Amino acid sequence: MPPQVVHFVGRSNSGKTTLITRLIPLFKQKQLRVGSLKQTHHQVEFDQKNKDSWKHRYAGSEQVLLLSETKLALHAERPKDYSLADLIEKWFDQFDIVIVEGFKNEKGLNIEVCSTDAQESPLYQNPKYNISAIISDDNHASNIPQFKRDDIESIFSWITKKSNL
Numbered sequence: 001m002p003p004q005v006v007h008f009v010g011r012s013n014s015g016k017t018t019l020i021t022r023l024i025p026l027f028k029q030k031q032l033r034v035g036s037l038k039q040t041h042h043q044v045e046f047d048q049k050n051k052d053s054w055k056h057r058y059a060g061s062e063q064v065l066l067l068s069e070t071k072l073a074l075h076a077e078r079p080k081d082y083s084l085a086d087l088i089e090k091w092f093d094q095f096d097i098v099i100v101e102g103f104k105n106e107k108g109l110n111i112e113v114c115s116t117d118a119q120e121s122p123l124y125q126n127p128k129y130n131i132s133a134i135i136s137d138d139n140h141a142s143n144i145p146q147f148k149r150d151d152i153e154s155i156f157s158w159i160t161k162k163s164n165l
C-alpha cells in the first residue's frame with residue numbers, strides 16, 4: 001500500500017517547518033513510519049568540494065551513496081521528468097506517511113500555513129492550489145477547515161482522519 005501524502009504549503013517564513021516538526025513526533029507515537037520531502041527553490045550543494053564523494057560525482061558518477069556507521073546520503077542529479085509521485089514511489093514506498101513541504105501545485109491533502117504578516121494573498125484563495133485546510137492564528141473568511149497553529153492535537157487528529165491513518 002502506498003504511503004499517505006500530506007502537503008504543507010504556504011508563503012516563505014509562514015511556519016511550515018515549525019509546524020511539521022511538531023507533528024512528526026505525534027505520528028511516531030502512533031507507530032507510523034514517517035518520511036519527509038522538502039522542496040526548495042534554492043540551488044543547494046549536498047556535498048563538500050574536494051571530498052572523496054564529491055570527486056566521484058564530478059568524475060562522472062551519476063549517483064554516489066555515502067555511508068557512515070549510522071547514516072547514509074545519496075548524491076545524484078534529480079531527473080527533470082521526475083514527478084512528486086515518482087519521487088515518493090522510488091524513495092518512500094515503505095513509509096506510512098510522507099510529509100511534503102512545498103509542491104503547492106500538486107493534488108492531494110494540501111494544508112496551507114498562513115502567516116499573519118504575509119504580504120501576498122493566501123494560497124487558499126486560488127482554487128488551483130486545492131487547499132484542504134488552513135493553519136493560521138487569524139480567522140479567514142472561508143469554508144475550509146481552519147486550525148490555530150498551536151492546536152497541534154486537533155491538526156494531527158484531522159490529518160489522521162482524512163488520511164485513514
